[in-house]
Amino acid sequence: MGLADIFSEVIEKMLAQSQVQQDRVLTPDNVFQEKHDANRTVMYPIVQKLLLEGSGIEGLDNLAKLGEIAGQGGSCLILAEHLSNFDVPVFWTLMHALGEESEALFDRIVFIAGRKLNEESAVVKLFTEMFTRIVISPKTFEDDLPDGDEGERLKAEAQAINMAAYRKIRELKKAGRIFLVYPTGTRFRPWEPSTGRGLREVEGYLRSFDNICFMACIGNLMPPEQGKEMAAETPRRDRVVMRFGPVRSFESFRSDALKEYAMRSASGEELPDEKQFVMDCVMREIAALHSAESVQ
Numbered sequence: 001m002g003l004a005d006i007f008s009e010v011i012e013k014m015l016a017q018s019q020v021q022q023d024r025v026l027t028p029d030n031v032f033q034e035k036h037d038a039n040r041t042v043m044y045p046i047v048q049k050l051l052l053e054g055s056g057i058e059g060l061d062n063l064a065k066l067g068e069i070a071g072q073g074g075s076c077l078i079l080a081e082h083l084s085n086f087d088v089p090v091f092w093t094l095m096h097a098l099g100e101e102s103e104a105l106f107d108r109i110v111f112i113a114g115r116k117l118n119e120e121s122a123v124v125k126l127f128t129e130m131f132t133r134i135v136i137s138p139k140t141f142e143d144d145l146p147d148g149d150e151g152e153r154l155k156a157e158a159q160a161i162n163m164a165a166y167r168k169i170r171e172l173k174k175a176g177r178i179f180l181v182y183p184t185g186t187r188f189r190p191w192e193p194s195t196g197r198g199l200r201e202v203e204g205y206l207r208s209f210d211n212i213c214f215m216a217c218i219g220n221l222m223p224p225e226q227g228k229e230m231a232a233e234t235p236r237r238d239r240v241v242m243r244f245g246p247v248r249s250f251e252s253f254r255s256d257a258l259k260e261y262a263m264r265s266a267s268g269e270e271l272p273d274e275k276q277f278v279m280d281c282v283m284r285e286i287a288a289l290h291s292a293e294s295v296q
Contacts, residue, residue, distance in 0.1 A: 001236055002228070002231055002232035002233055003123070003222065003232070003234070003235055005066035005233075006235060007046055009112050010046060011123060014039040014042050014043070014126055015122065015126060015159035017038045017039060018038070018039060018125075018126050018129065019036045019129055020039065020122045020125045020126050020129065021122075023118065024118055024125060024181050025118075025119070025162065026115045026118055026135055026161055028160045028163070029156075031134055031135050031136070031161060031164045031168055032133075032134055032135075032165075032168045032172075033118075033127070033129070033132070033133045033134075033135060033230075034132050035107070035131050035132045036129045037130055038131060039126070039130055040058065040092070040130050042222055043093075043127070043130065044093060044096065044139040047086070047089050047090055048093060049237075050086075050221045050235055050236070050237050050238070051090070051093070051094075051221070051237070051239070051240060052237055052238055052240075053243070054239045055090075055092050055094065055239050055240045056094055056241055057095065057098065057241075057242050057243075058169065058241055058242070058243040058244065058295050059227070059244030059246075060098070060102070061215065062244040062245060062247060063078075063105065063244045063245050065246075066078070066178055066211060066244075066247050067105050067178060067215045069211050070100075070177065070178045070211075071176045073174065074211050075173045075206075075208065076079060076178070076179065076209065076210075076211045076212075076247075077180070077206065077209040077211070077212050077213075077250070078178065078180040078181070078214075079181060079183055079212055079214050079215065079282055079285075079286065080181070080182055080183075080215040081182075081188075081216045081217045081219070081286050081290060082182035082186065082187050082188065083187060083215070083217050083220045083223070084187060084217075084222045084223060084224070085124070085127070085176045085187065085222060085230045085233070086114060086127075086220075086221040086222045086235070087110060087187075087217055088127075088128070088131050088146075089127060089130070089270065090221060090240050090242070091106070091148055091153045091242055092106055092130070094240075094242060098262075106112065107132070108176060108177050108178050109177070109178045109179070110169075110172060110177050110178070110180070111131055111132065111138060111179075111181075112133070112134050112181040112182075112205070113133045114135070114136060114137075114186075115135055115136065115137050115138070115198075116186065117133075117283075118135055119227065120230070121229065121230070121231055123230065124229075124230050124231065127178075127230075134165050134168055134169055135161075135165070136161065137157075137158035137159075137161045137162055139199075140146040140203055143193050146189070157280045163294075167263050169208070172238050173209075179209070181202060183198035183199060183202050183279060183282050183286075184196060184197065184198060184283070185199045185202065187224050188224075189224045189226070191226055197279070197283060198276075198279030198283045199278045199279065200273075200275050202273075202277060203275040203278050203279055204275075206250055206254070206278070206282075209250055210248045210249065210251070211249065211250065211265040212245070212247070212248050212253065213244055213245060213247050213248070214245040214248075214285050214286050214289050215243065215244050215245070215286070215289075216242075216243045216245075216287075216289040216290035216292075217241075217242055217243075217290075218239075218240065218241040218242075218243060218288055218290060219238045219239050219241060220236075220240070221235055221236060221240060222234070223236070229268060233239070237270045243289055243292075243295055244295065245295060246295075253279055253281075257278045257281040258274060258278070260276060261274055261277045261278075
């Protein structure tokens with residue numbers, strides 16, 4: 001049984017007090033979607049029931065430091081591992097359990113999300129609308145467009161959406177907000193190894209931020225299932241730890257990555273272009289944080 005079946009009564013209650021039909025269709029005018037948190041208290045026991053003992057946040061001081069820098073006007077970005085469509089609800093649940101100060105820090109985070117989370121289904125939108133988002137139109141959307149005038153119209157619309165998103169991100173940086181992006185642009189699906197690779201186009205987002213923090217997700221309450229949409233996937237109980245590494249300068253990180261690129265290229269090693277190599281280094285850092293025994 002999938003999520004929608006197991007929690008059907010709860011989801012019906014949530015739908016009744018949701019705004020799932022609002023802003024389902026993405027336009028340049030609604031790329032910034034502030035949280036509608038009426039259902040958080042309804043969702044909380046669902047997630048709590050699934051979390052096993054030992055779940056929690058590691059490296060909270062690092063996240064708090066990022067928040068402090070953002071509050072002083074610094075541009076701050078979390079680069080997060082993405083395993084499940086429950087990653088964000090779990091993140092909020094764990095922060096909420098730590099108290100008001102931690103929940104307030106969470107609520108300063110703006111998640112950079114793909115339009116599919118708005119448009120795929122009411123149940124998916126139900127869970128995403130509880131958290132503040134900048135919604136973008138990913139490159140994969142353009143790859144699937146039809147030929148001809150209609151395809152060109154939709155492509156131009158997607159580009160206008162992304163320009164509006166970029167302007168809003170620039171505005172919110174000055175308001176003490178922290179941004180979170182999933183470098184892979186999707187959940188990791190084991191049967192499709194490419195979903196674990198950072199997207200080349202995300203490197204442009206990274207260069208517009210001064211401060212970064214890597215985030216690993218250890219554990220998974222709802223692993224993707226091949227051929228199933230989110231509402232049909234089966235939740236499971238698990239121990240989940242959200243782990244935050246130290247705050248770093250992105251310029252310094254990128255510089256080190258490019259020095260490695262130059263050295264390995266000079267030795268004759270065949271490598272992707274520089275942008276993709278930087279993203280591969282990002283995913284390498286997240287993997288190291290995931291497998292680390294402790295956080296600095």
